[in-house]
Amino acid sequence: MASAPAFPVPATVAAHLPTGLLIGGEWRPSSSGATFPVHDPATGTDLFDVADATPQDGLAALTAAHEALPAWRAVAPRDRAELLRAVFETVTTRTEDFAALITAEGGKPLAESRAEVAYGAEYVRWYSEQAVRINGMTRTAPSGANRQLVLRRGVGPALLITPWNFPLAMATRKIAPALAAGCTVVIKPAGLTPLTTAYFAEVVRAELAERGLPPGVINVVPTSSSGDLVGPLLADPRLRKLSFTGSTEVGRVLLAGAAQGILRTSMELGGNAPFLVFEDADIPAAVQGAVVAKMRNAGQTCVAANRFLVHRSVVEEFSAGLTAAFEKLVTGPGSAPGTTVGPLIEAGAVDRVEEVVAQAVDDGATVTTGGGRPARRGHFYSPTVLTGVSPDARAVREELFGPVAPVVTFDTEDEGMDLANSTEFGLVAYAYTRDVGRAFRVAERIESGMLGLNRGMISDASAPFGGVKASGLGREGGEAGIEEYLESTYVAL
Ligand code: SIN
Secondary structure: OOOOOOOOOOOOHHOOOOOOOOEEEEEEEEOOOOOOEEEEOOOOOOOOEOOOOOOOHHHHHHHHHHHHHHHHHHHHHHHHHHHHHHHHHHHHHHHHHHHHHHHHOOOOOHHHHHHHHHEEEEEEEEEEHHHHOOOOEEEHHHHHOEEEEEEEEEOOOOOOEEOOOOHHHHHHHHHHHHHHHOEEEEEEEOOOOOOHHHHHHHHHHHHHHHHHHOHHHHOOOOOOOOOHHHHHHHHOOOOEEEEEEOOOOHHHHHHHHHHOOOEHHHHHHOEEEEEEEEEOOOOHHHHHHHHHHHHHHHHHOOOEEEEEEHHHHHHHHHHHHHHHHHHHEOOOOOOOOOOEOOOOOOHHHHHHHHHHHHHHHOOOOOEOOOOOOOOOOOOOOOOEEEEEEOOOOOHHOOOOOEEEEEEEEEEEEHHHHHHHOOOOOOOEEEOOOOOOHHHHHHHHHHHEEEEEOOOOOOOOOOOOOOOHHHHHEEOEEEHHHHHHEOOOOEEEE
């Protein structure tokens, strides 16, 4: 457990914050004795030092997960469900603790962190309910010669690699269905934000211990050198499943590694979400939806609207509305009352956003608000609207991961749809229109796994979240999310 609390982590949380590796039910130091620091992105100061897992530690975690598998698979679905339900209750009761940690290490405003706790806890509740609804199948073969029976069971030990932008929700979105399905897990949280995941894992560990359930069901190995740790795990035949949320670039490397072991994989990768505003849209509603779709976590989400594609006849009204809305946002540390936009995760992220904005401006775009760093310590960038952006600018071709909204103009529905689909990514799209026929055309033509229709927010634990094209494989959440952790045995009778 950690020693002295560092602002803004409350002392009560710090006193119970595990900063080691969780292997086989025990928190322990790294086998090398090494640690690495976790920073507060609002100030750049160190919060805590966390044990730095070595490749040997990763393999020890897999051994624990592998050894716990038979006993965990044998636990009754109802008992797995009740464990998850108890975890949901504890997380919900400790909303303020979790929110403080999320804000401390990730920077997002406290109100958003509380929303993440509710969102993350909901995955646990949803899969506590799904644990008792894992259905097989039986039927008479079409020939009538025999019966078919399909049995389902957890695929086996799963490696879960989670990102820094939702340190609770991205962990629960993987851990909860895995445990509900009867899988055991090794989690490698993002090195930038390992604290929240550790705090959550401790809740699960304590529940397992209290119920006399196998301690190696959940294992956590934070590390400062992911590649070194993950490589040997992917090469180990005991591992049966890999679930990753992060960039497409890293996803490609992991998929190549997973190919050796023919692992089941779920990949939630990069996005480049178009936000379409048609000429018949309710513009004030579109502006409001745009702020939500863009500014959650200061634009640092895979589902952040990345490109605002607006019909020429309404572009002025929409851009003016968005500019006015951005000007009302308050940039500052996530823990400060009234903050609506927190810092970016690290200094390099601010440098990148700055470069992309400069390039758009060099190519003729106009900054209608923002366009620089506010005068304060920490990794901040001001909410920015760019109008008259070329469809070829980096600001629209690359995933921005920052509080910048580039506006591109189109003239016809066809042109808008072509622009929306002109990317290798296909995670989510947003569209505003009051024409029902157009809404259906968009839904049928859009190349993305999710569509927000007259809505700036699609995330929901009970819905299938995931992308097409280079945005990934598989779905998380909903009924589909647990399928990713199940395999089947077909029995011919
Ligand atoms: C992400 O940014 O990867 C996830 C966002 C969400 O679940 O809403």
